[in-house]
Amino acid sequence: MRDISTTNEIRRRNRARVLEHLIVDGGSTRMELAEACGLSAASATNMVQDLLAAGLVREDGLVPSGAGRPRSFVQAESDAAYFVGADVGESEVTLGLYDLTLRLRDVVQIGASSTSTSPGVIADELSRGLAELERRNIDAWARVRGIGLALPGIVDTNNGSASMLYAQSIGWPPVAISALLPNQGIHVVADNGAKAFARAELRCGAIKGQPDAESAVVVLLGRGVGMGILEHGRIVRGLSSSAGEFGHMKVVVDGPQCSCGARGCLEALVGSDAIAARWYERGGASFDSARECIAHLVRHAADDPLAAEVLDDTVRYLTTGLSNVVNMINPGLCVIGGWLGSELMAARAPQIEAGTKSLALAHPGEQVRVLTSRLGGEAIALGGALIALEQYLETLGEPAPHSASHVPTTSIGADMRSLRSL
Template sequence: MSPRAAAASPANVSDVRRRNVSEALRSVIRAGRTTRATLAAECGVSVASATNLVGDLIAEGLIVEAGVASSRGGRPVTFLQPNPAGAYFVGADVGERGVAVELFDLQMNRVDREFRGGRTEEQIETIGDDLDAALEALQTRHPEAWTRLVGIGLALPGIVETDADGRQILYAQSLGWPPVDVADLVSQPLRIFAENGAKTQAMAELWDGAARGLSEALVVLLGRGVGLGIISDGELAHGLTSSAGEWGHLKIERGGRLCRCGGRGCVEAYLGADAILSAWREAGGRPDGSGWRAIGELLDADRAGDAVAVAVVDEIVATLGSALGGLVNLTNPERVVIGGWVGLRLMETLQHRIEAATRAEALRRPGGQFDLRPSAFGGDTVALGAALMPLEALIADPRASSPRS
């Protein structure tokens, strides 16, 4: 049982049953394959009660029986697993140069993916069109999934707040956009959930990735922008109105480089993709473009001993170590996870150097208590985390959220 569920005080028998059904579904999905006896133990109910809960979930089409195994001196054990076709979820990684929209089944396997955009820079006016086009393409290829679609989660490049009326508003200061009503981004009649992309990356890592089972962790996103998900007491921190984790705009040099947010000396102004490649150009490098390949060229040149590239990479490692070391002192994590496309490229060859630099910049005690790992899901992490939002809605109330209801 999750701490949040345990903290709730059900008002009546119906609430107790709803909570137990929710916890049973969560357990089956997280386990992938389990038994009624295991469910009973995890949910704190009798085997008979677990059998009733399983019956409800089978009737909803959300789980299925999946094979039998013999047991010592007793009845055969029947295994349970999520029904892949029982529900579907869409997760969209809304980036600065396009949108990656992914369809997942109830086992959280990616069924399909559609990308739209690819412009030099995405504009707020075009995001809605790109999302709609990608959704239409996925629906055309998977019409049956659409009849069981719970909703769409949007991972967005900015702060996402929910107002008193339940509306979600995107504030993307770094991109120069006005406040955007998230509901206006999707024209299809879908249930919409939204959150900052760094937070959805952290959701994915906490759910079944490099932060699973941890109480205290940091999940860093390094891309064109820089973000952070803070996991504290096993939960993702949001702050007063959801902006907790805006580490990319923490000032690390007073009056330093100009950042896209309008401030100077922000982490992003030194460790975002454009900042890294600009520093290389200013030092005499000639990167090809501004994406994955260009960052790879810098790292290749560093490994080859190119003096300019070596100096630039040394500075990146030192700056990242300093910025992470401060976070380690501030939050005392058990693990630091680095993701995002720039972060993944850096971790391919620089993981040990980054870890050493971080320890050197942190206090000895907290600096010796964490480990450093790359994101478990690679480039799909942000979209997967976004898809977990409609999944969580289904888990919270399987009957009300079930596509079959």
């Protein structure tokens, strides 16, 4: 016989699963929820009842049901909870405020600082961005249930109470996550930016609803090169969360120096600075930034032989790296995004897919599809909000923690208290 704690835990998990389905896949009838979440009709009805009592969902009209009674339609209550996703990017920090249905309600961008500045500068920008979001959304702020940071580097969460950021390639020493955003009074969680981006593609982007999404990789291309590996809807992390460090895959023995200190890394060949350097080495015209340079290459790929050559060489290195990933991981989908990924796919998508397939072993090469991310500029911030949402769903209805982890403090909202009393 199950003891009470096991029964409560199962109920808690089922409740979280039902709420997650309503958030990510939209409103449903109780019958649809039961089928989608693998629950009995009675159990789905009970879970919806719990969530209605907690104010996290609402009934919204009736839908016809053949000859039977019309069924009521259940939706997540958008204003019941909010999440902040923060993208610590190459040139700015972007913070998005998302409601419980993952709709972007406000966005703040801070600074022209780069990630090569110190952790203290980034901590200051994060604090300023949050203060601005709070000032502009004072009513919603009391219902912010989590902040998710998407960071440049390896975020090792395995130590629990001492989550650390290892951002070797931008020259930072190891940094405690708690040092980046102290004293917010809101639960703070963090992960690597590419892993956050992969969550966004899985829940809201190119992978959502795809039949071959069981195994997928999401590539983030910009100045840095990252990857999130997905297996059965979960991020593959490895022993200390560094799985997916695609940018530091070695593709040329004794190749160009990488920012990590090694030679021949993919990032030193297809990162935006490396592409611009290739253009300049071959006598290309000068631009104010690598981003402007690459926009020029893409715009003139058809009429400038040098631009075409630089892009073709970039594609050869990128597809070499991707084919290694295909052989190692055997993904069904490979999604390419980030500002540089979007540019390269705009100019060379057929070559990137064909090159990846032809360099990989025949069987996994035939299976993989290469897609372009369609999420916009806030995709990584959305991924940050999804990290915070995942954490919220994990703890929904749990007893209050005895002590905070790396989290400064945890605010306990009315919804949590209500579920605890169930």
